[in-house]
Amino acid sequence: AQSVTQLDSHVSVSEGTPVLLRCNYSSSYSPSLFWYVQHPNKGLQLLLKYTSAATLVKGINGFEAEFKKSETSFHLTKPSAHMSDAAEYFCVVSGRNNDMRFGAGTRLTVKP
């Protein structure tokens, strides 16, 4: 069975500093992994996805994630946080029928 664990429920950074949101996965086969973001009162938006191509995946808004099979990790990073990055972020693994298995979410706060 597929599952993901987001290691931090809440991350707080200062504007202009790096962002690191951690995610570990468990999968019985080669997984497809995603990061989604949800801003208040908005739908879930895809940031980036890994589907067994390049292990370093670049997404929208300057985010990227690296698939590390040896560490079963798919951490999300951004070099410099912006106030508009404040939101909730979800790490997701795709099941066999393309149903999504979500992590518990990480709420990112960006301080001025």
Add this chain to the structure above:
Amino acid sequence: EAGVTQFPSHSVIEKGQTVTLRCDPISGHDNLYWYRRVMGKEIKFLLHFVKESKQDESGMPNNRFLAERTGGTYSTLKVQPAELEDSGVYFCASSNGLAGVWEQYFGPGTRLTVT
């Protein structure tokens, strides 16, 4: 192109009442998914339609929940009778294929409050 839409955005009902949630997927998307997030928990899969057929309903919590997708376009999710533990945010998503891994496009969700 319009995204996935959901109606209503928020519903407040009393325990024992019935509520019907609606999802309109992106036009042409055969795959439609329902998910739910109850307070403090992760978003969980409920079921998956391919056109009008239920492909996987393993995540449906019990028989008080009924999902339909007549005609393979919009879908409804009915909760009857509603219980307090049904409170949460119900998300709908759609995608345009099964081969490979297809991005799912999510709606804004319906916040259901059962009092």
